[in-house]
Amino acid sequence: MSSKHDIPDGLNEEYYQISQSILGSFNKYRPPLNIFSFKEDVARVMPYYKVGGRLTNEQIEQLAELTDQGLIFVSRADHPVYVKHISYQLDLVLVDKNLKEKEIADIFAQALTRRLAEFFDQPVPAVFDKLWVDLMVLTEYLYQDIRRSRALVRRLHTEHSLENHSLNCGFLGIGLWSKIKDKGFSEGVKRKTFDRVVAGLFLHDMGMAKVPAFIRDKTKPLTGDERTKVNTHTKTGFEMLNKLNLRYPEVEQCVTEHHERINGTGYPMKSVKQEFAGRLCGIADSFCAMITKRPYAEAKTMMQAAQELAGDARYDREMTKALQSFLVMDMKMKP
Template structure:
């Protein structure tokens, strides 16, 4: 947005300009958060609208014009309200250039966690379409600058649920992939469709868990042999569900079916090993394990720290050594706790 007024340096630490597209997404008469105007006469931000009030038709027109001029602001204190609003219209993050990466990370986290929860509760095409739309906003955001995935990887939720684990694995898997393929992104060697499908696979890898009885998933004691057998069916259950969602892509299938396979051949369900395992299955399996080890789960003790989990995976021969080495480096670089 071109600026027509001289804005004092440092205001972006407390306020950020609101984009006309964002403003247009608000209730026209009753915006959901306080708005501020830059007064060039005193070079200060002053209140313009307070939540609970109602704008007149004249004020609506004036507000639209002032927003185009770049002098309407939102307080960063109202960031939680802003996050919630945009998380329901996620594509707006692509047009608002005033948000910081960590703020965009908050928006993606809230939006995708909610979408995943809705879908896992009702895994049917009409609900999946909404999740797919939001995942494609994420891939659009990251494909233009894969380095942004690092901010998302810093937002892993320590409390386990099917939806938080999906988002954790998606975010961390994308950051890990970005670290390993950094040069390919820079040289244009990563294909967008492949990236889209891999992203879907990372988020949907535990799709089959929706068919496992909830009492097993929520059990606080160790699983019985029979219960463990039901859990171990989830990769193939997920594979069967992909056809109904029209997601029969290799990248998605590898994540869903292969995330519990191991290089040593000791995994499941197909006992694949070494080069017979697909790249995306290896990637997803590593991200899945790391996120599981660092989250609090009902049937386990205290979660590991990121460093402890990375070190343990580095020593585990069941994972690709190149990937575990990069995971260890990523944990160190991001200073994950």
């Protein structure tokens, strides 16, 4: 906020102060939400532009000048519109210093759910590239302070769909990882490793995009042939990684090992050797399946699901205990 102007400290509780980067992302003549300016002579925020109108060239020039001076705002009452707008240009969360952590979490949830749905509908390189760009914005944001992942975990979807489940696993997996590492996350985890594990968490079920929707959404027990189709999604996902040129070990582990179990009872290999990313993703995958309502099962509470996993010898005990601790300690904080 500019030091040239005496703007009340509490103003940002009701308004977002916008920068030139944000202003430049709006439609030039018809911004998607109401705009306000701070009038110094009366020390009040006053309407500048109303949705449905059209800015003149003179107003556009004046608006740019006022924005440089830190005098242009949009209302937090328009938060849903603002979230939707920035979700289409996700890198703006890195430059808008007036967004609150919970507001940024809303934006990431909306943007990434939409990107994942687009990718699962068309799992081709051109669509994947857009998803990858947004995932890297997320990792840039979180690598600066991994504690920001707490707000993301509070925004898990409660209804099941492939994209909702994938987003939930990404958010939950990151939060669990932050608890496992506890202190010194950025010192102990290399950035490229972070990028790749995060990508794997979101993409672990990509092979399910090739399973017919009527099987994925079936309310009755699967037939033997249908179960076989579902169980091959890890192999299908691995094959898709080749086509996307995404052959990073951490991503491969999430895709191929999230149904393996440490006692050798999982699939497809029934191997007791699960790498870190595979174990982390396996717990996130099971937990997120348990807390959403599915056609064949009611949702459990987060604590019920975490307790059930902690008592299951098929999962990494250190990780399941960390999950319980994360939920008990961190999730008590305000959203």
